[in-house]
Amino acid sequence: MPNTDVAKRIEELRDQIDYHDYRYYVLDDPQIGDLEYDELFRELLALEKEHPELADANSPTMRVGAKPADGFEQYEHAVRMYSLDNAMELDEWNAFCDRVVKGLGNKEPEFWVDPKMDGLAVECVYENGRLTVAATRGDGHTGEVVTHNMRTVRNLPIQLRGDSVPSLLEVRGEVIMRLDDFNELNREKREQGEKEFANPRNAAAGSVRQLDPKVADARPLRFMAYGIGRAEWSGGPLMQPRTQADIMRTLKELRFEIPEQATLCSGRSEVADYFEKMQEERESLPLEIDGVVAKVNDLEMQRALGFTSRAPRWALALKFPAHRAKTRLHDIRTQVGRTGVLTPVAVLEPVHLAGVEVSRATLHNKAYIEEKQLHIGDTVLIQRAGDVIPQVVSVIEHAENSTPYEFPEHCPVCGHDTVEDGEAVRCGNAHCPAKTVQQLIHFVSKAGLDMEGVGKKWVQRLAEDGHLNDPADLFTLPKTTLLQYGGMGPKSAQKFLDAVEHARVNAPLWRAIAGLGIRHVGEQTARTLAANYGSLEALTKASRDELESLPDIGGKVAQSIHDFFRAEPTLRLLQKLRDAGFDPQAEIMQQQEADEADLPLKDKTFIFTGGLSGMSRTEAQEKVESLGGRTVKSISKKVDYVVAGDNAGSKLDKANKLGLDVIDFDTFLDMVGEEAKQEGE
Ligand code: IVH
Numbered sequence: 001m002p003n004t005d006v007a008k009r010i011e012e013l014r015d016q017i018d019y020h021d022y023r024y025y026v027l028d029d030p031q032i033g034d035l036e037y038d039e040l041f042r043e044l045l046a047l048e049k050e051h052p053e054l055a056d057a058n059s060p061t062m063r064v065g066a067k068p069a070d071g072f073e074q075y076e077h078a079v080r081m082y083s084l085d086n087a088m089e090l091d092e093w094n095a096f097c098d099r100v101v102k103g104l105g106n107k108e109p110e111f112w113v114d115p116k117m118d119g120l121a122v123e124c125v126y127e128n129g130r131l132t133v134a135a136t137r138g139d140g141h142t143g144e145v146v147t148h149n150m151r152t153v154r155n156l157p158i159q160l161r162g163d164s165v166p167s168l169l170e171v172r173g174e175v176i177m178r179l180d181d182f183n184e185l186n187r188e189k190r191e192q193g194e195k196e197f198a199n200p201r202n203a204a205a206g207s208v209r210q211l212d213p214k215v216a217d218a219r220p221l222r223f224m225a226y227g228i229g230r231a232e233w234s235g236g237p238l239m240q241p242r243t244q245a246d247i248m249r250t251l252k253e254l255r256f257e258i259p260e261q262a263t264l265c266s267g268r269s270e271v272a273d274y275f276e277k278m279q280e281e282r283e284s285l286p287l288e289i290d291g292v293v294a295k296v297n298d299l300e301m302q303r304a305l306g307f308t309s310r311a312p313r314w315a316l317a318l319k320f321p322a323h324r325a326k327t328r329l330h331d332i333r334t335q336v337g338r339t340g341v342l343t344p345v346a347v348l349e350p351v352h353l354a355g356v357e358v359s360r361a362t363l364h365n366k367a368y369i370e371e372k373q374l375h376i377g378d379t380v381l382i383q384r385a386g387d388v389i390p391q392v393v394s395v396i397e398h399a400e401n402s403t404p405y406e407f408p409e410h411c412p413v414c415g416h417d418t419v420e421d422g423e424a425v426r427c428g429n430a431h432c433p434a435k436t437v438q439q440l441i442h443f444v445s446k447a448g449l450d451m452e453g454v455g456k457k458w459v460q461r462l463a464e465d466g467h468l469n470d471p472a473d474l475f476t477l478p479k480t481t482l483l484q485y486g487g488m489g490p491k492s493a494q495k496f497l498d499a500v501e502h503a504r505v506n507a508p509l510w511r512a513i514a515g516l517g518i519r520h521v522g523e524q525t526a527r528t529l530a531a532n533y534g535s536l537e538a539l540t541k542a543s544r545d546e547l548e549s550l551p552d553i554g555g556k557v558a559q560s561i562h563d564f565f566r567a568e569p570t571l572r573l574l575q576k577l578r579d580a581g582f583d584p585q586a587e588i589m590q591q592q593e594a595d596e597a598d599l600p601l602k603d604k605t606f607i608f609t610g611g612l613s614g615m616s617r618t619e620a621q622e623k624v625e626s627l628g629g630r631t632v633k634s635i636s637k638k639v640d641y642v643v644a645g646d647n648a649g650s651k652l653d654k655a656n657k658l659g660l661d662v663i664d665f666d667t668f669l670d671m672v673g674e675e676a677k678q679e680g681e
Helices: 001-026 034-050 090-103 179-191 200-208 213-215 244-253 267-285 299-305 365-374 433-444 456-464 479-483 490-506 510-517 523-533 544-548 555-566 568-578 591-595 619-624 650-657 667-672
Strands: 074-076 111-116 120-127 131-136 143-144 168-177 222-230 263-265 289-296 315-319 323-336 340-352 356-362 380-383 391-398 420-423 424-427 607-608 642-643 662-664
Touching: 001 034, 090 267, 090 299, 090 315, 111 222, 111 244, 111 267, 111 315, 120 200, 120 222, 131 143, 168 179, 168 200, 179 200, 179 356, 200 213, 200 222, 222 244, 244 299, 263 267, 267 289, 289 299, 323 391, 323 433, 340 365, 340 424, 356 380, 356 391, 365 391, 391 619, 433 456, 433 510, 479 490, 510 523, 544 555, 544 642, 555 568, 607 619, 607 650, 642 650, 642 667, 650 662, 662 667
Parallel strands: 607 642, 642 662
Antiparallel strands: 074 143, 111 263, 111 289, 120 131, 120 168, 168 222, 289 315, 323 340, 323 380, 340 356, 380 391, 420 424
């Protein structure tokens, strides 16, 4: 075939394959069978192999590419990705509409409505029809580049085709996993003895935030478009959109998948009906939704209404109440964490809650169990709200002849007496093997040294067998020890040792500090300490006052750091790490630079109300402080953000009266760069 014909055929094949992907993944209506599709695909692969000069990164054969070489890059969104304000009740919807009508000079607008999908927000940027960048929402201004993973999402076009391709288009949407796909994924995980995902949102978010695109490729992810950022059209049939409905129609024409239930409502009462209808249909939808989103349809009106500091004044999320179900409490088990705290977990009779099988629920701590008066065997009410780990709400009926559950007085792992420490119950044994294992796991994890290639399971086995007694032992572990294990071949052993060596040579100091697992010290504080002290050694001499004078460190945190670095076992560990050749250093920043360090919540005041599932109030407050913000206990005009958790009470009413910015816990987590409590990855 002459070269021009080859080029033409290749283009034709790419076009056809993209079209058949669209028929299969978006329309759910394939036009050809698997065999025929494979034939096209193989022909394209063969031609591309013969003609490497005609390669194109946007060919359907190139969906799974390489890992990003330098980890996740940051991406600044050209147009901020705002969050949404929430309404929990119809009253709040009406109050929102009243504000909109007033803002529009007494005009009742039409609303575009779509389901509020529970996943991870991503923006996909197309330049002249080619997908050039995909990035997570992050804090709304800056996200992480995840193009390598989004390219593997089969219902997402990587090359726009058609009569009128925009010169620039930023498509926004939610990456989700459908419930049947999610349950299937968890079934596989269960069979392989791996930890399951708590919910579809975590599964989707965890898959998108992986370095290796092969992981995302193996996960059944979907991109559901709900809006746009920048858009430039050079005329043609797809002119500048005037309404949200125009935007959605255009996205559909460009072959993006949009939620099937999205539609136009003539006014507020139609939106209320839509909300009711969706709530009824919720259980039978293929994906998890946690409410509906209503947006003023007219873009000119949207511009007139504008934004608050967090969210558009022209859109609102109307949230459904949490899913609840009745089940039996089989048992309560306690797990010993890295700081020795015993965390109770409810073992439940498996029950389906909104399409997800639930067999575990968090019980937080001893006080929580006492307050709920749980007995083993009780019939209990559990609830699951979106991204939150299931919770036991209350007892419906006590088991016959049962007595209240008694919290263990001995550590379930080493048998040592437990001690009460505020709300927490700890194992009193400083050398409890469970603590050692958890500390080691933390040291190698993403929150610590991020030693990719050093698996959790291996760390656990090596520790249990006495080969690892502390993190320093990792650096002197001989290959022969690893090779003693069945299941650890020479390749995996080398990968393990390479990861350790890589960390020994390259790990930034802040990771070493974070990896030590000092109470109250997370990434942000570890970065501050690294920038101000420059070495682990220097930290052993830091005074409490000096620590407290640092920008994001309060009294309690300073005390904890001080105590940690003065303790004998720490000093021994640091010496052992140095002897093993692990002694990361950092450049010391001038105090002024450190003060001006990029603290995203600088000068922002927060207040918390209601229950924050999966995080304690103190943790949430510390998080805010670590990012430069303040927290207060009483409502006033000075508050920038009201974080409303479950069953938020009078503070919320007051906040609404004052017209303050109320955000839900989910939004808060986004804001502070935390994932909702993640299980699995
Ligand atoms: S519109 C300015 N529509 O909800 C409007 N968001 O709580 C911003 N979400 O970050 C978003 N389904 O990740 C919109 N149909 C939908 C949505 C939706 C889910 C997510 C999105 C956003 C978050 C805000």
